[in-house]
Amino acid sequence: MTLITEVRLRRILDSRGNPTVEADVTTESGGFGRAAAPSGASTGEYEAIELPAEEAIANARELAVPRLEGQVYAGDQRSVDFVLREADGTDDFSEIGANSAVAISMAAAKAAADMLGAPLYQHLGGAFRGDEFPTPLGNVIGGGEHAADATDIQEFLAAPVGAPSVADAVFANAAVHGAARDVLADRGEAAAKGDEGAWAPSIDDAEAFDVMEEAVSRVEEEVGFEIRFGLDVAAAEMFEDGSYVYSDTERSPDEQVEYVADLVDEYDLAYVEDPLDEDDYEGFAALTERVGENCLVCGDDLFVTNVERLETGIEEGAANSILVKPNQIGTLSDAFDAIELARDNGYDAVVSHRSGETEDTTIAHLAVATAAPFIKTGAVGGERTAKLNELIRIEENA
Numbered sequence: 001m002t003l004i005t006e007v008r009l010r011r012i013l014d015s016r017g018n019p020t021v022e023a024d025v026t027t028e029s030g031g032f033g034r035a036a037a038p039s040g041a042s043t044g045e046y047e048a049i050e051l052p053a054e055e056a057i058a059n060a061r062e063l064a065v066p067r068l069e070g071q072v073y074a075g076d077q078r079s080v081d082f083v084l085r086e087a088d089g090t091d092d093f094s095e096i097g098a099n100s101a102v103a104i105s106m107a108a109a110k111a112a113a114d115m116l117g118a119p120l121y122q123h124l125g126g127a128f129r130g131d132e133f134p135t136p137l138g139n140v141i142g143g144g145e146h147a148a149d150a151t152d153i154q155e156f157l158a159a160p161v162g163a164p165s166v167a168d169a170v171f172a173n174a175a176v177h178g179a180a181r182d183v184l185a186d187r188g189e190a191a192a193k194g195d196e197g198a199w200a201p202s203i204d205d206a207e208a209f210d211v212m213e214e215a216v217s218r219v220e221e222e223v224g225f226e227i228r229f230g231l232d233v234a235a236a237e238m239f240e241d242g243s244y245v246y247s248d249t250e251r252s253p254d255e256q257v258e259y260v261a262d263l264v265d266e267y268d269l270a271y272v273e274d275p276l277d278e279d280d281y282e283g284f285a286a287l288t289e290r291v292g293e294n295c296l297v298c299g300d301d302l303f304v305t306n307v308e309r310l311e312t313g314i315e316e317g318a319a320n321s322i323l324v325k326p327n328q329i330g331t332l333s334d335a336f337d338a339i340e341l342a343r344d345n346g347y348d349a350v351v352s353h354r355s356g357e358t359e360d361t362t363i364a365h366l367a368v369a370t371a372a373p374f375i376k377t378g379a380v381g382g383e384r385t386a387k388l389n390e391l392i393r394i395e396e397n398a
């Protein structure tokens with residue numbers, strides 16, 4: 001093990017053109033790691049706090065960096081993350097910013113892997129990891145907070161569950177994305193792209209389901225393996241005064257459960273994320289009871305990668321999977337704890353990007369390190385393909 005000798009922080013651009021935090025960690029023996037924080041738009045109310053990049057950097061330089069340099073071993077991830085929490089002193093990283101914390105946490109892990117001469121997934125997951133790969137959930141059509149004047153449902157996600165390899169799955173998702181463009185063009189719908197590269201046409205959700213079905217079945221025929229699809233409803237964003245407000249209608253919480261359950265049945269959805277508000281454990285439990293056998297009901301804003309919120313969910317039978325976003329909680333150790341708690345209780349842990357991203361590929365390694373069944377990291381666009389292409393390389397041992 002070697003000590004961290006230097007932590008450097010800087011502002012870089014994220015994919016929305018906003019400043020975000022990048023960290024470089026160097027160790028005594030010359031190990032080097034660089035990582036950057038992503039940023040959400042449809043953020044959960046209970047997430048750790050992202051500060052403006054400049055403020056996060058200034059505060060982390062003052063409070064955290066002096067406690068790390070020359071004092072903590074890069075390979076001792078628990079200690080790195082413990083020091084970040086101690087330096088911050090709050091429950092939600094509101095002092096140094098979850099953006100500074102997660103960038104440093106991930107950069108330290110990369111420095112440790114570099115020092116060991118091991119790929120990051122192996123440093124994080126152990127010597128025997130690297131032969132189980134996640135199915136990528138590819139964002140094909142979207143709206144919500146990620147695009148103006150588009151669908152109410154935030155994300156329509158291709159799920160190539162029958163793909164024989166991660167590379168086949170990645171190419172299948174890109175093909176569905178391309179096919180959706182063709183189907184939209186056939187219908188005379190022009191479409192720009194939303195924050196994550198998904199098509200953001202000005203159509204309603206019902207039409208988006210038709211387009212997805214058509215695009216998926218075209219590609220399924222071509223590739224010869226099963227492709228299902230799923231949703232991130234991001235329902236907290238449409239929950240107002242006790243009901244779910246869609247462009248054309250409103251639904252009560254009970255009606256929302258019925259509506260989503262019917263969608264799962266009608267379209268054989270493989271995955272439904274945040275189908276209900278972030279405080280509605282009960283509704284999540286009711287839906288999971290109805291459709292949880294054949295569909296992952298995933299809590300993103302509900303759990304915010306937080307073990308306490310996940311514990312409540314487990315007690316109530318709310319959802320059967322958790323979305324894991326390291327920046328929602330601030331450190332890799334916290335993200336691992338959430339994954340382990342999920343797994344111990346029969347919940348699947350799905351690793352995820354944010355709508356604002358960088359070229360950082362840590363989540364690809366995190367998914368392989370933890371043998372996650374799914375990873376949600378877009379379908380196209382440089383900041384998305386950075387992770388997808390990294391999965392292809394990991395699979396090839398490149």
Ligand SMILES: O=C(O)[C@@H](CO)OP(=O)(O)O
Pocket residue numbers: 039040041042043044155196232234300352353354355356
């Ligand atoms: O809701 C989500 O799952 C994410 C990523 O797709 O979006 P955001 O980063 O804006 O929270």
Ligand SMILES: [Mg+2]
Pocket residue numbers: 232234273274300301
């Ligand atoms: Mg979500």
